Amino acid sequence: MSASKPSAKTSTRQPQPFSPQSLAKGSRLQGASLTHSVCPYCAVGCGLNIYSKRGEVIDVEGNPESPINEGTLCPKGANVFQLVHNPHRVKTVMYRAPYSDHWETKSLDWALDRIAERIKSAREKGFAAEDADGNRLNAVRNIGTLGGAVLDNEENYLIKKLFGAGLGVVSIENQARI
Amino acid sequence: MPGLGASFGRGAATNYQQDLANSDCILIMGSNMAEAHPVGFRFPLQAKEKGAKLVHVDPRFSRTSALCDLHVPIRAGTDIAFLGGVINYVLTEEKWFKEYVLDYTNAATIIEEGFLDTEDLDGLFSGFQPDRAQYSPSEGHWGYEERGSHQQDRDQGQSRDEARVSEQGPGQEAEPSASPSDESHVQASEIDTSHVREVSEKLDSRGVHGPGLMGGASTHETERGSAVEAPAGEPLQDRTLKHPRCVMQILRRHFSRYTPAMVSEVCGCSEADFLRVAEWLCENSGREKTSAIVYAVGWTQHTTGVQNIRAASILQLLLGNIGRPGGGIMAMRGHTSIQGSTDIPTLYDLLPGYLPQPIVGEDRGGLDDYVRFEGLPTGYWTHTKKFMVSLLKAYYGDAAQPENDFHYDWLPHLDGDYSQLPFFDRMARGEVDGYILFGQNPAGGGPNAGLHRAGLRNLDWLVVHDWFEIESAVFWKDDPTGPPPSEIKTEVFFMPAASIPEKEGTFTNTQRLLQWHDKSVDPPGDCRSDAWYVYQLGKRLKKLYEGSADPKDQPLLNLTWDYDQEWPHPLPDGQPSRIEGEPDIARILQEINGRNLAEVDPATGQPKLVGGFEELREDGSTACGCWIYSGCYPEPNLNRPRQRVRTANPLQPEWGFAWPNNRRVMYNRASADPAGRPWSERKKLISWDEDQQRWVGLDVPDFEPDKPPEYRPSLDCTGMDAIAGNQPFIMKPDGRGWLYAPGKPKDGPLPVHYEPVESPVENALYPHQTIDPTTRFFEGPLNSLAHTPTREFPIVACTFRVTEHYLSGPMSRFNSWLNELMPAMFVELSPELAGEKGIVHGEWATIISARGEIEARALVTRRIRPLNLKGRILHQIGLPFHWGFAGESVGGIANDLTSLVADPNVSMHEAKVFACQIRSGRSRYPAGQPTKNYTPWPQRNPTPDTPPASQPEGHLR
Incomplete structure (x- = not known):
């Protein structure tokens, strides 16, 4: 730099x-x-x-x-x-509980821990090693990510690597289709 | 941009923006360049100052039209009819560039017997399967005529050239030899592709592998189709172009009904205007001159989007404008790095560098089957295995070894279409548990945004990484059309993101140019870069799974994930960075560039960085995260995207890094004639230097640098050796530009005008085939359609951009300066339509489609004209799609009117044309109040270290 x-x-x-x-x-x-x-x-x-x-x-x-x-x-x-410089920028993590009508402010660590747990439990539920015919699948089809066209190449690389190659998520998508 | 991939080999803009200044004529169509890409529009204007003709063909008269020499208004969704008319003009007036077309395109190639054109089948090609609403290219005989007896040719020592059909005599029908020992057949039986074919058809029926859109995923998709359907290598040709089944004859016949009168009837423009465009393009193409075509999402967002671009590609190949200065097709992409996010894809069906995501069942034999299925025996894709193995080494590191097939099996396989539109359709039905948004706003920007919001309401949890409380973050409380929060279960995490000056990395712009942006300052508060979030999330997930012996967890546990950097590192102003845990972005870019694992760089103690993709190996000795970007970081201190050096070379090769291998004009071998000489001094770019025995010139040759123009391969050549010295399109198995695309696109080898899914007009060109027969539908209560021809919705609507706002507004409607410039949602309509409906300029109007209704301020203007279609008056309206219910400026969501339909190739929707009705007055669902107060100047402290007299004006806290 x-x-x-x-x-x-x-x-x-x-x-x-x-x-x-x-x-x-x-x-x-x-x-x-x-x-x-x-x-x-x-x-x-x-x-x-x-x-x-x-x-x-x-x-x-x-x-x-x-x-x-x-x-x-x-x-x-x-x-x-x-x-x-924008007065509307959000500068802390905000959390909305199910059925709640308001945001709550949370810490980064709190949120990351919970998101990681949510991903893990959804993956445990959705991971499929094979399809009905016994073909290799190794895919997670109940989680997805969206966005990337306004991100850096390196960020897209990390998303595809972690979610695709690491976790087996298939629905990794971005603005290219809209 | 599969249209470009299918035609030329790579799905990306062929030239660079500055090169538009070298054009002699520029056709801007499907793009409002002056308003959507204002700074890029400098270059067409520079060309105009030098005498070039500028043409704008568009439903609306915009600022682009105002600065062009000619504006031709057409009905939205009739681009293929217009371009087909120009192609017909070029062919019937014999204006095509003969030497270029003969050698550099597949005009002379003979197509299989049994192929039937839309002329024969009343608007369909052969191979259509009505029950599955799709084509079988093999049953339709779309492929190249297979070479009769390769063995015989080879035995007689003939070169490919000598074996051409034309040597048998002009116009003579090619008689395939009686011998069945076709080389490609032998090969096919050796590898037993029968199951591949079967699987491929099975998957087709589920709509798998809509190739990645705009980025050109289909580049490969297309070629894979052809690899199965058509033999690779040198095909049979008739260089007299008289054979009834040669591409040129098929083309002439196919476009014969696109006459000026028909163009006028379908498009609603005058014959004279149309002919002027055709004449200008022809006058300004050839040895001495080149014309360029510029398009944007006005072409892609159609059910015929891929074929719009195919039509432009055919035209540019016929006129000899590809691979040459001032020529080409400039795809103006809409997002800062949408090219990058398709090159290194966050797309379901692609891996980095356009390697297809594995498909279930295609690879029972593992990696080698994948390579056989996805690779090609001739042309550059012969290296598929090197690229794939290097990617697996980058992903899984030491765990990826030859004996375990480099753990190719760990990659998730596809058993269906997981692109955005079908996935939201499933989400709205409650079939998806969790979703993560990285700077995208489907609640306002998704086609049929109402359905997208219904999807978000049906999730268990949602993570939103963004700067502001956009529609997708507050859909549970601020959507005026939605239920109350007490009925919405979705758990929402809002993660505040860093803005561009607060992080570093590379963007890839519309001309394939990687540019690094430095980090200037730390992000405020708990804002973090997306890289930080993903990196830290990955670390946590690895920890959660630590110690697991479950096979499904091994890919994650073995994923290389080591981008820690020294902390605290200094910021540009010398202050230490406050942000702990930010990954080392340069190290990620180096992983993308690739390393030679067998060689240690003494300077760094790390495996040596590779200099380019030529150095990649298939034995596992190299790792590379994206082969097409290889060469961007060849040395530890040479970050080429970060280079900002101006030189005397007008291509500015040292400003950033353009993939592939810093080539600025792709297919630039075509800038020289077949013998390697420049077509003209005026249009010189690269040429063959006899003394040096090399291709030389201003650009990096997009060709093997020492392959002489007269090189001709023998028939048994494979890989790049099979590409002759006069074949510029090295990604294609036959080295030629494809006028006729034999395997795919899935909706036909040639473009056909079909009406939009929603149109008030019948198809005048093919009365028995109204719409694209391969369109995919997702009809349901949330996604009703007004099928063509609709009477209920007689007005044609298109969406568009304004300069002052961006997409669905997340980056502009929270910004007071932009809101001040463009304060409210509006609808553009003609005085004639306004008079008919009693709508007053500046007052409210309500626009209704089969999906819903929105309100907008009426902007009554003569910029939008009623069209006369053979006596029938047709009205069009235009809607900017930038508004939503969150932010300082709120308004009707244009995408609440658009529908969820998908083109067969890339699952693209049709927001650029749909049917609607309009009335005066407010909607039943009036836009709510802004969620944020207008703040004219950002409140902030005085500029540090600056005397009071030098402080900027504005409100200081």
């Missing part, structure tokens, strides 16, 4: 006619860490420059170096900032 300073990129430009007030203000990007990212919306693959200071994203811009977007972004790409 590298962090380069943004100033080097802008130094090749012509001097700009800044007012003394503007110069005094300076850019809030000064001193920020720059990392390179990719827009998570459509599949065009626009490059993003993400600026952060002290563990907080302070700005998201199109990457001018990218041969795909050359610094431009559409309204959605420009909105990536609001995917990070």
Whole structure:
């Protein structure tokens, strides 16, 4: 993971006619860490420059170096900032018990333990080693996963590996069919 | 994108987006590129600035149409009729690219005797089994004519070329030799494929192996069909193209009824507009010029979706536009890494790199049977075993050994269709216990979303990984059409997810380009990346099963699952990361790239990374998580998707990594003529260098780099040796682009215009065959259909995207900036229809289909025009599908109107065209209140380490 300073990129430009007030203000990007990212919306693959200071994203811009977007972004790409800083983001695990009308806040460990138990007991119930004709099946057909087109390749790899090759779940699907 | 796979060999966009700027004519159809892919639309506009013609064929006049030279409005669901018309024009006007077509396509190949076209059978191909609503390609004789006597040819020392039928004399009927000693028959009997055929047909009847959709799963599906149905290697040909059973003659006959007048009648466009499009495409194709076609889900979301793309592929092959700069077919994918999630699939019927998931019963002999069934004797799929063994080594590590068949038996086998639509159908009937969502919202985005919500209500438990409380997370309390929470049993776990700047990894974009994104900051609170969740869940599950001797638990216990990294690792700004237990993503990408287990890299002490898929072995000495991505991480310090280097090469080969092997234009051998010279200086890409005896040029050759153009294989060659030096489509067993697709797609070797499942119009082209006969239905009380021709629902509806929202809204309707730009659900309709129904612009209208009704604000606009179908006026409406009942902006769910039907190839639904009715006023189920308050500017602290004068405007806490 590298962090380069943004100033080097802008130094090749012509001097700009800044007012003394503007110069005094300076850019809030000064001193920020720059990392390179990719827009998570459509599949065009626009490059993003993400600026952060002290563990907080302070700005998201199109990457001018990218041969795909050359610094431009559409309204959605420009909105990536609001995917990070958003008052509606859920930041804790929430749990809804059967027939309940409200969420309860829970810890990560609590939830992961329960999910693992649910998966195990459903798998014990649903695992089929063979079909009716005695052919090898080794499949779990009462559990499924859905989603992956907005995930990283590495995440999709882990999902297919754990649920498919490890647990025998067959209904592993994503947005490709919608 | 099985259409592309069936035609060319790989189910992915052929070229790269920037290459559209090199086009001389671009046909955009089934895509509203300016609004759905605005930044990618820069490149067609650059082409236009250089003089290219831009055409938009679409039911709606959109921003794309506004910037094109010509917009042709057509009736939704008639794309094959339009493209079939262009194909007919190209053939009857003799505008096809003769040298290209003759050598690079299967135009000259002779098809089995007994094949009957839709011309013969009134809209059906031979081999149709009405009781099963499907085709048997073998009974229908779809395959290539088998070579008479290979043995004889070989004995006489003939090369394949010399053995061509055409040498027997122009137009002469190919007489298969009397000798039955066909090589492929011998081989077939040796491996006894009889049970395979039987199993395959059995499974077909259950609808197994709908190949993975858009990603091109069917690439392989298609070829497997052909491996069973048609002999591999060099087929019989008539290079004069006069043989009545050669592909060219079949094609001419098949498309002969797609005349301009018929196109006009079916599509509702004028003959003049249609002819202008056909002329422009022909004028701008050939040695000196190339045309490109751009499509998106406007083509795929049909029961004839695969055949829409097949039609475009046929057209581009006839015009000689594949494998060349400025040509190709650009599939504009809708999700950031939907290409990646089909390459490394989270799809039920695929394993990484388009290796099919094993099918029950096909592999009684284990791995070798699988390889015989799924592999091909000629072309690149001859390496199937290497890829599969390397994958099993990546999955099961040391437990996978030659003596136990690398534990191929541990992989789950398929006994049915477990794709999303049929699985939700089962879920709604209470047959599924648990479900996990990773950033997908079926409650709003699934076709017939009401049925999807009924499915979620019938689960025992549901896990939702997301950022916001999307419809699929709050269906139990906020669905205005649902029962009260006290009646819903589903236990729901909401796991808060990390956003993109809070995690690292690779996305694969629409042009097969892998790009790494760095992690900038830690996610807040208990938010975690999906990788973290899956990794930690896997660790817990392994612990739960620890010590089990049950055979069913051994795959999990032996699964390699070791991606721990040093903690705390530093963030880019030097701070230590707070997140413990995040897996080492680079190590996962290295596993995907592959390692040589027999060789230790002295620098790392780990098995050496492989440089590409050529290094993979079938003896278990290599491990590789996805062969087509091999080469992306060839050295410990060379993460090629993370490379961001601009060079003078316009293909920008050092910006990211494009699979396969960083080739930017696939099938680029076709950018040179059969002798290896560029077709023209203007359209040069790679060519044969006599001095170096290599293919050279700007791109990485999608061909064996030192195979000379004049190379001709002998008949007994297998693998890549069987591909001649003038055969650019190396994934195909005969090395050629498929105008005619012999084994599959399952709905026919050639595209046919059928009406949508729901249409108010009869099929004018084939009056006795209204809809695709192989369509699969899931009818029930929650999924009623208005069958064609419907009178009750006389209006044609299509769904579409706007720039400011995304999918069913999880990533946009919780975002105030986007909601401000596009605040409410609406329906686009023409002033004529509005007048007829008394609907006023800006007021409420209710749209009704056989599944339900929704309300929307009326947007009355001349951008959408009534069509004149031979005197009959037909109205169309457009519905954005971005709204739902959760978020800052709520509104009618367009997908509550769409239906659950499935095309036979990929289980794709038909949201891009369905029948409806519209009236003024509000619905019986009015949209509820927003679940979140509009927050114009995210409340946050002042930017750290920044003077007050430099703080951004906006509301600070």
